[in-house]
Amino acid sequence: MIMRMSSLFLRTLREDPADAEVPSHKLLVRAGYVRRAAPGIYTWLPLGLKVLRKVEAIVREEMDAIGAQELTFPALLPREPYEATNRWTEYGDSLFRVVDRKGADYLLGPTHEEMFTLTVKDLYSSYKDLPLSIYQIQNKYRDEARPRAGILRGREFVMKDSYSFDVDDAGLEASYQAHRDAYVRIFDRLGFDYAIVKATSGAMGGSRSEEFLAKADVGEDTYVRSPGGYAANVEAVTTLAPEPVPFDDAPAAHAEDTPDTPTIATLVDHLNAAHPREDRPWAAGDTLKNVLLMLKHPDGTKEPLAIGLPGDREVDQKRLEGQLEPIEVEPMTDEELKEFPALVKGYIGPAYDGRTILGEESESGIRYLVDPRVVEGTRWVTGANSPGQHVLDLVAGRDFTADGTIEAAEVKAGDPAPDGSGPLELARGIEMGHVFQLGRKYAEALDLKVLDENGKLVTVTMGSYGIGVSRAVGAIAEGTLDEIGLCWPRHVAPADVHLVAAGKDEAIFAAADRIATELSQAGVEVLYDDRTGKISPGVKFKDAELIGVPTIVVVGKNLATDGTVEVRDRKSGEKQALAADHVVAHLVDLVRTA
Amino acid sequence: MIMRMSSLFLRTLREDPADAEVPSHKLLVRAGYVRRAAPGIYTWLPLGLKVLRKVEAIVREEMDAIGAQELTFPALLPREPYEATNRWTEYGDSLFRVVDRKGADYLLGPTHEEMFTLTVKDLYSSYKDLPLSIYQIQNKYRDEARPRAGILRGREFVMKDSYSFDVDDAGLEASYQAHRDAYVRIFDRLGFDYAIVKATSGAMGGSRSEEFLAKADVGEDTYVRSPGGYAANVEAVTTLAPEPVPFDDAPAAHAEDTPDTPTIATLVDHLNAAHPREDRPWAAGDTLKNVLLMLKHPDGTKEPLAIGLPGDREVDQKRLEGQLEPIEVEPMTDEELKEFPALVKGYIGPAYDGRTILGEESESGIRYLVDPRVVEGTRWVTGANSPGQHVLDLVAGRDFTADGTIEAAEVKAGDPAPDGSGPLELARGIEMGHVFQLGRKYAEALDLKVLDENGKLVTVTMGSYGIGVSRAVGAIAEGTLDEIGLCWPRHVAPADVHLVAAGKDEAIFAAADRIATELSQAGVEVLYDDRTGKISPGVKFKDAELIGVPTIVVVGKNLATDGTVEVRDRKSGEKQALAADHVVAHLVDLVRTA
Structure with missing residues (x-):
């Protein structure tokens, strides 16, 4: 196949598009790969x-395999x-x-669990029909609040979604593993650096769940990894809770005036001045911060929630929402705070002086969840529920009890991995794939049952496996580009060879034409810059660098002097002069052995 | 490739689906090819x-070519x-x-003229960039009022749409011809009987236009053909208007009482009784029927229209609407008729006795268009605008003049072809493809101009070319099925060979396994009925006939007796016994030479 630049529907741009934020997006637009039709909605140019x-084909081959x-x-x-599954509401x-036209409600599918489940229910009825894995590669739709980064987070995008159906948990585990293995092969073949991390299953429900993240600074997902091999999406990281602390000899809780301590830092300064400690100075982590939030349910109703966590950590809203989905989380406004007269803004604590302020059974009645680090016996400095006062030595399990724990605190570099494999490091990535065990949630909601070996109806258990196919194109671009342009891995490049006729001599074009034809006949895909007229070799080279085909072949002046053409490796920049007569064989070999 | 029936996601049905009207739809559902997700919206099973x-691939190859x-x-x-092109309104x-979520309006694309035009405008600016033909194969959406016939008329469907861009009319003609030729190759390869007919361009505007219709009794499109080779969609047929008739010696128009003539037939009876003619009896075609309609514009406004046509023809609403698109046509209600006191229901005529009743300048003010057969000098019997009275010898051009002519009358078998190529025959078909010259309508609306050779801005001229890809699957099924099931042409069949292991002997399965493997290794696609258990050979044969793969190979009892297997041609029913050892070579040859 030969694509001729003289007629290819393509215009490269020298300027970055105004709306582009991430490097791959800028380059994909500039190099003529995609074009914005509306926010988060893209046209795919040739x-x-x-x-x-090519990405689709790799995904398809491995799924078929x-x-x-x-x-x-x-x-x-x-x-x-x-x-039936409540997602019409939950998706908001x-x-x-x-x-x-008849007034019936429809939606543009964001994922297809329901349709797959119903179709299997429609066709199948026996354990003998299972296991089954079915998939599609198809346009999906999500009305993202902030579509950004071009095809990395679009509102119309191509996704491969597959679903497995098994009669029991062992079957699901096998189907899950088969998909996971296929994903490893797919992402290996796509040719970019990725991490497999534990994940929560979010709105999907279910149990075991992992994400495939392309490592990228521009990624929207933060994940952690430890030297010992632990890796998880921050939403999925669990906190290594300390052992309970004995508190028999802890002093009684006691309040004191803490003037001019509007922030945790000033409170810590006050403590270090008023109560200097010998072993270690007071730190933000000694204080208990109580954050008031409103949970917004999909049906629009709201309920308050208080979260207690060490003062050296913020609430990570994404992490929190990951666990509460489809509930959204908002800070409690001053207006909403007025509904709770027991709460003194800036001096909120769970309990003191015979009063209980936070918790379902408390004066406020607000559900109170604490960070897993707030274990029994830990002592805290926190608000005394009285203006200008804090309480010291408030002991968890003695002076206050929460309604439960929650993983709401931000994860920090250096936190211990929950499996004891060392301190965590933070990194960013782009979610490319997600495998998870749905279990029986959808099968129950939609009544998908089959007869088992004993003729008894059993509910089917399902796995769900997605790959962002169009996003993968963006992620590969992002992970491989350099300062001069795109730099595609060979298996997904739009062509094998970018052939440049550099010069005006007829002999140059004749030689380039011959090379293009012979390459094409040998099954090599050629992007051939056969443009004539005012296009200088320099412009052609810049276009070739921008477009990022892995091998660039330049037929230029040397053809006349020593009969050679230049073969450049786009990624390494290495150049090689080869006899024009031998270049086709060389390139065919290069492409076939890649 | 081997698809094993033991694990293929497929259940054939013995009963026709309740909502299926046409044979292909029934069979495609029963044989497990498609399944309805909602009215006019289908899931494509494996x-x-x-x-x-396969249809997509053929279309793609010929477009690329x-x-x-x-x-x-x-x-x-x-x-x-x-x-900008007014289609947001016109499509209704x-x-x-x-x-x-931000309140911005979007639509699901029914066709993409606008997007193609804008993208070319975005990328291109010079005559040197043209000609250009670009295409996509993609989901389209139309909220049909009566989705029917399964995938033959869906609300979500796959379409190939291409557009050509040229700097002048000669270029458009060449691009049009190239597409037309490609379409001939595509429909030839798809393997079904089709007709190419002249068409109107409907809502699209433009000039030259042809449709590719699959010949099918269940088709929604009626077309005509003549012995001399004329072929046109009924919407596009033009009436061969007679020459004007001299009327110098025509008697003056004269009204008479015509009691008890509520219908044209009774009026004709009255005429034959009251005014017997020697040369030929009075017939319905001697009367002028005046039909009152309301034209409904896309913005909801209505306007009246009167159409005068020979009394032996009805108004063909589809034909009329084809010319008026996007205007819809409704009969005038009695309520609406009351607005026009000049009109006497049942006795409406264009003019008589010094009064003019129909026409823009008349008493009613209603625009009056007549059939092309109502030429100057023709004499008519029509309403006298007085209860119980008709007028005779009302001469067109003497006693009344219409505002113009319109092709609103039904086309009848036996009507003369407009090109003089003989009497027309009526046939039905399914519109599979449409090629037409859009001209400059979209380029003007969206300001697509390029610089010509002289540096002057000229508006680009466009062609638009569509193929209903998913509809083609239905049309091929419809055109090839027989009384026992589907019967695919080889190039689009889901497999090359349907291999049936018929029996319970291990030797049968061993031989079938070997044949399947060897065929697959030779690149032959095999649908292999390897089901064991209670599935009888009879059930397997019925499934094979229903599914319609062109070649059925049965490995059964004869294997043990004389070492042969049976090769059946699905279409002809011909059977052939071949040595099991030679059948693979035979089938490979059969498939390769097809």
């Missing part, structure tokens, strides 16, 4: 479509099944909704 | 997706471009509309 199709069967569901879906504003 | 992909370049636009599109209820 070069971009070639890359997208594990016996998954491809089908295609509609993108426009009826409301009813999503009503993220769902694109459509009303047809 | 077998169906294979056929769809004429140098058309593939890209993909979003399905979810912003309102603005469709506003047929458009699926979406409002995003």
Whole structure:
């Protein structure tokens, strides 16, 4: 196949598009791969479509290799099944909704658990039909609040979603493992650096869950890793709770005036001045911060929540919401705070002086959850529920008891890995794939049962496995680009060779034409810059660097002097002069052995 | 590739689905190719997706062969471009509309003229960039009032749409011809009987236009053909108007009482009784029927229209609407008729006795268009605008003049072809493809201009070319099925060979396994019925006939007796016994030479 630049539907741009934030997005637009049609909605131009199709083909091959069967569901879906699983409501504003001419409600599918489940229910009825893995590669829709980063987070995007159906947990585990292995092969073949991290399953429910993250500074996902090999999405990190502390000889809780301590830092200064300690100075981690939030349910109702956590940590809203999905979290406003007269702003503590302020059974009645580090016996400095006063030596389990614990605190570099494998390091990534065990949530909601060996109806257990196919194109671009342009791994590049006819001599074009034809006949995909007229060799080189085909071949002046052409490796920049007569064989070999 | 029936996600059904009207739809559901997700919205199960992909591949190859370049636009599109061309309004209820979380209007693309035009405008600026042909194969959406016939008329469907861009009319003609030729190759390869007919361009505007219709009794499109080779969609047929008739010796128009003539038939009876003619009896065609309609504009406003046509013809609403699009046509209600006191229901005529009743300048003010057969000098019997009275010898051009002519009358078998090529025959078909010259309509609306050779800005001229890809699957099924099931042409069949292991002997399965493996290794696609247990050979044969793979190979009892297997041609039913050892070579040859 030869794509000729003289007729290719392509215009490279020298300027970055105004709305582009991340490097890959800028380059994909500038190099003519994609173009914005609306916020978060992109057109795939010929070069971009070639890359997208190659990624799709790799995904398809590996899914087929594990016996998954491809089908295609509609993108426009009826409301009813999503009503049955409550996702019509839970998805909230993220769902694109459509009303047809008869007034019936539809949605543009964000994921297809319901449709897959119902179709299996429709066709299958016996344990003998299982296990089954089915998948599709198809447009998905989510009305993101802040579509950004081009195709990395679009509102219309291509996704591969597969689902496994098994009669028991062991079967699910095997299906999960098969998919996980296939994903490793897929991401290896796509040719970029990724991490596999533990994940929460979010709105999906279910148990075992892992994400495949492309390592990228621009990634929206933060994950952690330890020297001993622990890796998890921050949402999934569990805190290593300390052992309970004996508190028999702890002094009684006692309040004191703490004037001019509007912040934790000033409170710590006060403590170090008023109560200097010999072993170690007071620190923010000695204080108990009580954060008041409002939980917003999908149906619009709100409820208050108080979270107690060490003063050296903030609440990580994304981490918190990851556990509460589909509930959204907002700070409690001053107006809302007025509803709770027991709460003294700036001096809130869970209990003191015979009063209980936070907790379902307390004066405020607000549910009170604490960080797992707030174990029995730990002593805290916190608000005394009296203006200008804090209480010291407030002991968890003696002076106050929370309604439970919650993983709401930010994860920090240096925190211990929960499996004891060392201190955590933070990194950023782009979620490329997600495998998880849905379990029986959807099968129960939609009544998917089969007869087992004993003729008894059993509920099917499911796995759900997604790959962001269009996002992968962005992530590969992001992970491989350099300062001069895109730099595609060979297996997903829009062509194998970018052939440049550099000069005006007829002999140059004749030689380049011959090379293009011979390469094409040998099955090598050629992007051939055959443009004539005012396009200088310099412009052609810049375009080739920007477009990022892995091998650039320049037919130029040396052809006349010593009969050679130049073969450049786009990534390393290495150049090699080869006899024009031998270059085709060399390139065919290069491409075939890649 | 081997698809094993033991694990294939497939259940054939013995009963027709309740909602299926046409044979292909019934069989595609029963044989497990597609499944309804909502009215007009279908899931493509594994077998169906294979056929769809093969059709797509053929379309893609032929588009690439004429140098058309593939890209993909979003399905979810912003309102603005469709506003600029007025299609946001013109499409009316047929458009699926979406409002995003920020309140912005979107639509699900029914066709993409606007997006293609804007993208070319965005990238290109010179005549040197043209000609250009670009295309996509992608989901389209139309909220059909009566989705029917399964995938033949869906609300979500796969379409290939391409557009050509040229600097002048000669260029457009060449691009049009290239597409037309490619379409001939595509439909030839798809393997079904089709007709190419002249068409109107409907809501699209433009000039030259042809449709590719699959010949099918269940088709929604009626077309005509003549012995001399004329072929046109009924909407596009033009009436061969007779020459004007001299009327110097025509008697003056004269009214008479015509009691008890509520219908044209009774009026004709009255005429034959009261005014017997020697040369030929009075017939319905001697009367002038005046039909009152309301034209409904996309913005909801209505205007009246009167159509005069020979009394032996009805108004063909589809034909009329085809010319008036996007205007819809409704009969005038009695309530609406009351607004026009000059009109006497049942006795309406254009003029008589010094009064003019129909026409823009008449008493009613209603625009009056007549059938092209109502030429100057023709004499008519029509209403006298007086209860119980008709007028005779009302001469067109003497006694009344219409505001113009219109092609609103039904086309009848036996009507003369407009090109003089003989009497027309009526036939039905399914619209599979449409090629037409858009001209400059979209380029003007969206200001797509390029610099010509002289540095002058000229408006680009466009062609638009569509193929209903998912519809083609239905049309091929419809055109090839027989009384026992589907019967795919080889190039689009879900597999090359349907291999049936018929029996319980291990030797049968061993031989079938070997044949399946060897065929697959030779690149032959095998659908292998390897089911064990209670599935009888009879059930397997019925499934094979229903599924419709062109070659069925049965490994059964004869294997033990004389070492042969049976090769059946699904279409002809011909059976052949071949030595099991030689069958693979035979089948490979059969598939390769097809």
